[in-house]
Amino acid sequence: xxxxxxxxxxxxxxxxxxxxxxxxxxxxxxxxxxxxxxxxxxxxxxxxxxxxxxxxxxxxxxxxxxxxxxxxxxxxxxxxxxxxxxxxxxxxxxxxxxxxxxxxxxxxxxxxxxxxxxxxxxxxxxxxxxxxxxxxxxxxxxxxxxxxxxxxxxxxxxxxxxxxxxxxxxxxxxxxxxxxxxxxxxxxxxxxxxxxxxxxxxxxxxxxxxxxxxxxxxxxxxxxxx
Amino acid sequence: xxxxxxxxxxxxxxxxxxxxxxxxxxxxxxxxxxxxxxxxxxxxxxxxxxxxxxxxxxxxxxxxxxxxxxxxxxxxxxxxxxxxxxxxxxxxxxxxxxxxxxxxxxxxxxxxxxxxxxxxxxxxxxxxxxxxxxxxxxxxxxxxxxxxxxxxxxxxxxxxxxxxxxxxxxxxxxxxxxxxxxxxxxxxxxxxxxxxxxxxxxxxxxxxxxxxxxxxxxxxxxxxxxxxxxxxxxxxxxxxxxxxxxxxxxxxxxx
Numbered sequence: 001x002x003x004x005x006x007x008x009x010x011x012x013x014x015x016x017x018x019x020x021x022x023x024x025x026x027x028x029x030x031x032x033x034x035x036x037x038x039x040x041x042x043x044x045x046x047x048x049x050x051x052x053x054x055x056x057x058x059x060x061x062x063x064x065x066x067x068x069x070x071x072x073x074x075x076x077x078x079x080x081x082x083x084x085x086x087x088x089x090x091x092x093x094x095x096x097x098x099x100x101x102x103x104x105x106x107x108x109x110x111x112x113x114x115x116x117x118x119x120x121x122x123x124x125x126x127x128x129x130x131x132x133x134x135x136x137x138x139x140x141x142x143x144x145x146x147x148x149x150x151x152x153x154x155x156x157x158x159x160x161x162x163x164x165x166x167x168x169x170x171x172x173x174x175x176x177x178x179x180x181x182x183x184x185x186x187x188x189x190x191x192x193x194x195x196x197x198x199x200x201x202x203x204x205x206x207x208x209x210x211x212x213x214x215x216x217x218x219x220x221x222x223x224x225x226x
Numbered sequence: 227x228x229x230x231x232x233x234x235x236x237x238x239x240x241x242x243x244x245x246x247x248x249x250x251x252x253x254x255x256x257x258x259x260x261x262x263x264x265x266x267x268x269x270x271x272x273x274x275x276x277x278x279x280x281x282x283x284x285x286x287x288x289x290x291x292x293x294x295x296x297x298x299x300x301x302x303x304x305x306x307x308x309x310x311x312x313x314x315x316x317x318x319x320x321x322x323x324x325x326x327x328x329x330x331x332x333x334x335x336x337x338x339x340x341x342x343x344x345x346x347x348x349x350x351x352x353x354x355x356x357x358x359x360x361x362x363x364x365x366x367x368x369x370x371x372x373x374x375x376x377x378x379x380x381x382x383x384x385x386x387x388x389x390x391x392x393x394x395x396x397x398x399x400x401x402x403x404x405x406x407x408x409x410x411x412x413x414x415x416x417x418x419x420x421x422x423x424x425x426x427x428x429x430x431x432x433x434x435x436x437x438x439x440x441x442x443x444x445x446x447x448x449x450x451x452x453x454x455x456x457x458x459x460x461x462x463x464x465x466x467x468x469x470x471x472x473x474x475x476x477x478x479x480x481x
Contacts, residue, residue: 126315129278129388130378131305136332144319219319221364 020194023179028198031175034093034168035161035206038100042157046105047150050112051138060113067106075167078102083171096165096173103164104157111153115146147217155210162203166195176202228291230256230386230418231277235286238272238442246272248442249286254435256385259412259419261433263426263464269442270422274388277420278304290386305333308379308387308417312394315375316363322348322374323359329382347377352407369400376408380415389421393428405431426468430454438464 046067053060073081082088082095089095119142127137169177179195182188231254238247246269254260262270275281276288279300288295295303316325327335327344335343345355351373363371372392379387392408393401409432412419423429429436430450438446438453438461445460446453454465 122311122315123317125280126309126311127317129280129304129309130329130332131301131303132328132332133301140328140332141317145317220362221318 016190016194020179020191024176024194024198027174027176027178027195028202031162031165031177031199031202034096034100034165034173034175035158037097038104038161038165039154039158041097041101042104042108043154045101046108046153047112050109050150051116053109053113054116057117064106064110064113067109070102071106073102075099075103075164076170079167079171092168092171092173095171096168096175099168100161100165104161107156107160108150108153111149111156112146115149115153116142118149119145144217145219148214148219151210151214151217155207155214158206158210159203162199162206166199228256229253229289230258230291231420232289232292233273233276233286234289236273236276236283236288237285238269238276238281239284246442247276247283250439250442250444251286252437252444252447254418254420256418257416258434259421259432260435260437261429262420262422262437262439263424263429264439265424268439270439271390273439274390274420274422277386277388278307278309305329305382306384306386308382308384310372310375310379310387310389310392312391313368316371316378318363321360321362322353322366322377323355325363325374326378326381328378333382343381344377347380348374350380350411351377353377367400368396369404372396372404373407376411385418387417387419387421389419391423392421394423394425401428408432426464 049063053063078099079095082098085095087094088098123141123145124137127141132140165175166177166180168175169181176195176199180192180199181195183191183193183195233250233252236247236250237245239245250273252260262273264270272281276283277290277295279295282296290303316322317328320328323341323344324331326347327340330340330343345359348355348359353370353373358366358370358374363374366374372395375392379389393404396404405428412432419432421428421432430453433450436446436448436450436453437444440460446456446458448456448461453461456462456465
């Protein structure tokens with residue numbers, strides 16, 4: 001068995017890489033770009049919104065509920081819904097980024113809200129008694145104590161986005177899904193793997209990298225939030 | 227001697243309509259320690275919190291050196307007072323030094339000045355800043371954490387210290403050490419202290435004056451010796467409850 005792999009495995013891999021490496025690199029970058037753009041939008045929306053919800057908790061249920069509903073829309077259907085919209089539908093990448101943003105909202109929103117609400121109220125009371133202004137209390141106590149939670153939400157959202165971004169190829173937005181869809185259409189498993197393996201590695205890589213960032217912000221003496 | 231804190235007919239009613247404080251009047255003299263004693267739910271924490279306006283009284287006034295505490299901006303008022311609570315008072319994401327220096331930090335002190343002052347107060351409460359300054363709260367023992375909490379309250383050199391059951395979570399031996407340290411420190415620094423506790427021994431040990439609250443009412447305002455000898459039934463009941471163990475042990479020895 002080992003002998004077989006050494007003789008043929010290396011050869012197959014070499015052949016495979018020669019054929020697809022150029023495309024894989026290009027599509028990986030495209031994939032990353034879609035994910036990154038969506039994460040940027042989702043963070044810019046969900047983090048401030050989550051903070052706002054902690055100050056206006058009666059809106060928390062409806063808003064988080066709405067983000068939850070977005071999450072339940074099957075991704076293929078979501079791309080389909082967005083395609084006919086004016087301006088948005090003109091470019092597949094726009095559709096993909098909006099859809100991915102929608103999926104990324106929930107984990108970031110939920111973790112921002114829960115992370116900030118979860119800060120020990122006695123610490124906030126102490127901060128108040130020490131004469132910290134509301135803003136100082138937020139910046140110096142609430143935010144740093146919730147940071148690793150918020151980052152855990154970002155991490156979940158990023159991994160989800162990397163996965164769903166493969167579907168974006170269905171509307172022509174590119175990314176590694178293109179190899180998968182082509183492979184499925186032509187019943188070529190090698191081609192499916194050429195898309196699927198890098199997509200999986202990308203998800204693992206993002207997960208690991210963001211996990212490290214999250215660890216930097218972890219509160220000393222407390223466990224992991226995830 | 228001049229009056230530092232004065233309560234004038236302070237009353238407070240909780241949201242549910244429960245009267246937590248009723249017509250509380252007494253004064254705390256400059257540089258002395260007054261201990262507010264009472265059972266759980268007697269309103270003592272609420273009373274303490276009217277001084278730094280964490281609680282706004284429904285009636286009556288609290289005066290700080292003759293000025294109504296409602297007059298200054300609450301942020302400025304609070305920065306002028308040290309505040310110490312039982313457990314969980316330290317920020318877990320900050321080192322001991324940063325915890326101590328936070329008040330100075332938010333008041334806009336220079337980082338260097340902040341560091342030097344924090345080191346000084348840490349040393350003053352008996353924690354060597356070089357060894358303990360860089361530690362996070364979870365790396366400290368309960369007594370050490372409470373020392374950091376005290377250092378933090380002293381950092382901005384307030385003239386008034388508010389302490390809410392500061393040693394409540396400590397074992398008796400550590401608690402005694404902390405009480406000695408506090409007594410020595412207060413004698414040296416001449417701060418005005420308002421301390422809330424349900425521990426009679428602590429009240430007798432630390433207080434120049436003892437105030438007993440019961441169901442939101444002031445029952446007694448006495449010196450420690452007068453307190454022990456008081457014929458007031460509520461004071462007697464409190465004192466008796468504390469000496470039960472001694473009395474039953476003595477009875478057993480006699481038998």
